[in-house]
Amino acid sequence: MSETVQVARLNSRGMITLKGDLADQDFQDVAVKITGLSFPSQREIRLSGEMGLAWMAADEVLLMLPVEDVSAAIETADEMLRRAPAVVANVTDARVLFSLKGKRSREVLAKLAPVDLSREAFQPGQIRRTRLAQVAAAFWMPQEAQFEIMCFRSVADYVTELLEMSAAPGTVPEYF
Amino acid sequence: MLILSCPCCGVSAEETEFTPGGEAHLKREGPGSEDAAFRDYLFQRKNPKGVHFERWRHAFGCGKWFHAARCTVTLEVFCTYTAQTANVPKEVIDTIKLRRPEWELNQ
Numbered sequence: 001m002s003e004t005v006q007v008a009r010l011n012s013r014g015m016i017t018l019k020g021d022l023a024d025q026d027f028q029d030v031a032v033k034i035t036g037l038s039f040p041s042q043r044e045i046r047l048s049g050e051m052g053l054a055w056m057a058a059d060e061v062l063l064m065l066p067v068e069d070v071s072a073a074i075e076t077a078d079e080m081l082r083r084a085p086a087v088v089a090n091v092t093d094a095r096v097l098f099s100l101k102g103k104r105s106r107e108v109l110a111k112l113a114p115v116d117l118s119r120e121a122f123q124p125g126q127i128r129r130t131r132l133a134q135v136a137a138a139f140w141m142p143q144e145a146q147f148e149i150m151c152f153r154s155v156a157d158y159v160t161e162l163l164e165m166s167a168a169p170g171t172v173p174e175y176f
Numbered sequence: 177m178l179i180l181s182c183p184c185c186g187v188s189a190e191e192t193e194f195t196p197g198g199e200a201h202l203k204r205e206g207p208g209s210e211d212a213a214f215r216d217y218l219f220q221r222k223n224p225k226g227v228h229f230e231r232w233r234h235a236f237g238c239g240k241w242f243h244a245a246r247c248t249v250t251l252e253v254f255c256t257y258t259a260q261t262a263n264v265p266k267e268v269i270d271t272i273k274l275r276r277p278e279w280e281l282n283q
């Protein structure tokens with residue numbers, strides 16, 4: 001029998017959306033300064049402890065940091081981005097995080113998202129925005145056999161039930 | 177089922193990750209236009225059997241709009257390309273002609 005996959009709701013992490021010109025040096029500097037991480041390329045995510053820096057779209061990155069540091073980080077960003085048009089938004093309360101842990105985590109997620117989750121196609125370091133069944137979500141792998149999943153707070157209950165149903169013992173195939 | 181490649185984020189995904197936005201390259205008829213032209217702009221849409229240009233949005237992904245050229249008969253997607261263009265780019269026409277040599281734009 002395959003081992004079970006653990007589903008858990010994670011504590012809130014501070015989140016700041018930064019929208020602007022990703023090629024702009026000031027823009028990159030803000031993201032790098034606040035997170036201490038290198039600037040991600042297309043569909044990449046950088047992670048270190050509670051810090052995260054994710055490529056969300058061609059004009060958007062997401063900063064993750066401890067909740068208590070968000071206010072100061074927004075002041076820093078506003079200060080540094082005066083020169084060019086940019087959006088700095090605190091989205092901490094808009095989203096929730098989940099984790100999946102276990103050897104068959106890929107299978108649990110593959111049942112819910114229209115994404116190739118084979119080892120060749122998806123690895124730690126990548127972020128994928130997609131849907132889980134009927135709602136928007138994004139996920140990444142802090143390490144092999146482990147996912148973190150982000151969705152809107154308004155659908156947190158729905159996603160909790162989805163993940164728990166998909167991870168129910170006896171329902172997870174050994175596919176990947 | 178279509179597989180579309182979003183030119184804005186590079187993801188190739190099946191169509192449930194996207195939302196369709198109807199016919200592409202419409203020319204807006206605004207105030208001062210003829211009634212008939214305004215009516216056609218609002219309501220008249222092409223419904224070809226074959227090559228069709230469409231707007232799509234990567235709704236569950238990066239959120240961006242883009243254009244797609246595909247065949248309504250075989251569902252073959254010839255290519256996807258930027259939404260920041262009023263006309264069908266030459267490369268897109270060339271790509272389609274490789275697969276449909278007899279096809280002409282605005283035929």
Ligand SMILES: [Zn+2]
Nearest residue numbers: 182185234238
């Ligand atoms: Zn996209």
